[in-house]
Amino acid sequence: MKNTNKMKKLTIAVAAAQLGFIQAGSVTAQPMLEEVVVTARKKAESLMDAPLSLTAVSGSNMDNQGITNLTQLSSQVPGLNLGATAQTTSIYIRGVGSGINKGFEQSAGMYVDGIYQARSRQFSMAMVDVQQVEVLRGPQSILFGKNTIAGAIKMESASPALGDGFNGSLTMDYEPDQDTTRGTAVVSGDLTDTLAGRVAMRYQESDGWVENNLRNADEKSTEDKMGRATLVWAATDNLQVTGKLTYIDMEGDGNATVNAVADPSLLATFGQPGNSLGITDVMGTIAAFQVPGYQASSGSKEYDSWVGNEGFFPGGTDEETLESLQASLRLDWDVSDYSVTSLTGYTDFDDKRQQDVDFHGGNVVGSLEKQDLELFSQELRIASNYEGPFNFTAGMYYETQEGTYGQTDTVLDGTLGGVFGALPANSLNPALPPGLTLGDLGVNSLWNGVVLASLNPAFAPLIGSELDTIVRQPNNDFDYETLAVFVEFTYDITDDLTLELGGRYSDDEKKVTKSVALGTGIPGDVTRYINGDRTLTEAAMADPLNTALLAAAWGPVLSTYPHDTDLKRTEGHFDPSVKLLWQVSDDTMTYLSWSTGYKSGGFNGSPDTFNPDGTPGDGTEFGDETASAWELGVKTSLWDQRARLSAAVFYTEIDDLQVTSFRGTTFLVGNAAEMTSQGVELDAQVAVTENLEVGSAIAYLDNEYDDFSGAPCTIYQEAATPAGQACLQDLQGESGPFAPEWSGNIYAQYEYPLGDNLLLTLRGDANYKDDFYTDADLDPNSLQESYWKYNARIALSDQGGNWEVAAYGRNLSDEATYSFTVDAPLSAGIYANGVEEPRVYGLQARYNF
16 A cells, blocks of 8 residues: 555554553653643643643743744644645544635634634734644534634734733744844733733744845735734632734735646647637746746755746836734633633734736736634623533624625736747637737737637737736625534542533624626736726726626636625524543543534635526535544543543535636636545653653544545546536545645654753654645645654743743754645646745744743
């Protein structure tokens, strides 16, 4: 089998760690692992008492490695894949996640200080002053609600502790390869006897790791600013109030996107009998291969890029700005035998991206994308603390969301940046005399010179007229409302056997206004659209003939027609859960759970699902997605608390899976698949001596489509399909994307005292992921081959913890890996890949006071 050697390597690594565990039994010292406290069930408890599979990573561990976001962290958490895509951020846990579409909510929910992060781009936000990140695997519907069928990610920021006095830290990081500098300041302390405050701030700038050959610049350069203020007030002996206000401002220039594959062979098949590729499928390919020096970003050039629309933005770059303001107010009230918690949240989130969306150097497609969100949520919980065998947790949750997603001004240049007029005319029409160029025919535009006439002979007289640029302006204004009630009962059948029964009912209402306008212009005027100096309506009024022709000729080609429609859907769901917990001994517990969950339906964020008369067509709306999951787990502490071992076996069925198929420049969605995700997860740590700790984690995943007969084709399959026929493939029995069969890590940390005052700390870890696909059509060109990534850190500090200097490295083996793959729009044979960070070295200095 192809994975035999990989499995052996992982087995040997874990066996070596386990051998260390066994040999440690003869050590006379009695070291002990530090207890890990988690809040995965919205209450503080030991990691070893929580009856679910989860990974907890401390904020200090992340800071020590220079990790500032979840994308960097995901490579170290088995079963988690998280990274940027062409339009969104993808989040997969146990191979379950959402495809690329702005209308999708996520299969894994993210909660920052308990507040739901509704848009996928929020998963990629920078983080500061993190207390702990917890990755919960499997449906989490009872306590977290909808959109958690794959799991949940909880990020808790640090809070001040009353009575700790004045304290804080100053930290500086420098990573020379990308010229990354990062400064972090934290101040915390008592303001009065009952009031404590904490302020954390961070500034970071970086040049990026992709070398753009068009611009002679490193990309994506970033500038991140973030801060958080926290107040904790002990209003009474049994009432505590915690308020947090977090602001994040992220700006980026350029794009960490490359063309790992650039195959011109499909150009030769264009127009041949039995081939369905049209001019709109290869126009970008033509433009790309006219760029001097253009080639695939492969071999020794994995980080070389030719991405950028220089004709649209001369000398400029792709840009992104992300701004977020979040406020939360939490009240914890202990009264008699009850604990009451109120959590109020508000989020204002804006994301704006100006980018090249043909993803190469040809001037074909550019866009300005916007999305914004205002979210308000209120949760009220009550938990009993009876001395008897019966207890409960109950609550209600209310949430509203308002904003816009999928607002995109898309600009297409029919001249391909002036290249098209110089192409041989007989390259598109063999009947024309050799040596003749389209320029000789007076054709200055792809739109009017070739395509309009080929679509409709009546347009032939338009040859030579100016119709160079199309702007599409879709808009999705949304208004969502969710109301849910939940309860979980706990009954101690015996002193060692506990039954937990829970249920959550949710009611969701979604309203969306979808609108699309079409207009025309000339390439030199494109920046006026992007900068907002000229509206689409003004452009259409200035050129009404071409606007009308555009709608008539290109509507069928792009499946995009003007429309303005109000849409509405409602859903009601009841999700039950059953858990049986057995305390085998003081140090060992086992559990068996069954749970269900759902991901809400919605409306396609793409503009290409409406009929010519402006009414909604197939694919405009998609339904909810549901999951049913079993999990059997065991957690045990060994050798007098010197070692921990956790294991879980899981089985999850996903019905009505929301999937995406790519259609030229947009993504169509629907409920077209069924999936099973099953596997085994192991996690172990041991304090070998007082100074040495080692650990390992392994995840085996068997992820498979049970039914996916309408899956999207690869571009090569489409090219081999006769013109006029739809191309679909059957992926039944295949693994889904972002679902490596094996993933795991192993680490070791050693502390060595140097005299009476100094401490040397050494840490190394290795992280492994098996082969997995990075695109939903399972194109062989999207296969990310298996890899190991190695990280290390060496630090010198004083024994009192007042200061520390360190050097660290991430991805020391310099593995080039990709977070996504898509077919470049209108560019058959060219693939766009999000390339992740290469080898990183960093220096760090920290002063604690």
